[in-house]
């Protein structure tokens with residue numbers, strides 16, 4: 001039986017539209033540019049993960065943070081300062097991500113339109129507000145959401161604060177997203193229900209173990225976005 005009158009909170013990147021694949025391509029280009037003689041591409045990737053974790057802690061998520069991590073990682077591994085040309089190339093990798101058209105994932109537009117007729121839909125993403133709002137504008141989905149939240153981080157505390165601010169009751173509130181850490185573990189810890197729709201490519205820094213919630217709290221796993229229409 002379908003649930004009625006729920007508050008559905010949607011992650012954006014890699015839930016509604018492609019995102020990580022562009023970073024993956026930029027990182028592959030970065031590894032080619034660095035052309036390291038001692039470290040394998042996998043080792044360079046490991047180093048970059050550490051630089052990304054450090055820059056995210058300092059600057060938050062977003063393309064500026066990503067570019068800073070690429071530059072720091074390059075200079076560390078190359079043991080030299082970037083030339084102007086290398087600097088321009090790295091900036092180009094980050095800019096290429098921003099210039100990507102928004103590619104909606106399968107079934108997203110139709111399913112959201114269907115759900116919006118029966119439920120309250122909100123977009124709950126993280127990162128730099130301007131970058132996320134720009135993608136939402138270009139996605140053509142903006143009018144389907146009654147609320148848009150761009151959180152600096154998706155922690156249990158951030159979810160709890162957001163629920164309190166909007167007066168959204170936990171029992172009828174669902175977070176729907178691809179990321180085990182940000183969209184599943186954190187909202188479960190804050191008492192929300194969750195639908196996990198894994199994306200075939202998910203950022204390593206977002207992987208984590210997930211404990212099953214105790215009833216009545218629910219965790220539902222779906223393979224495809226369109227399957228939401230059978231649940232809600």
Ligand SMILES: [Mg+2]
Pocket residue numbers: 011012013014015177178179
């Ligand atoms: Mg996501």
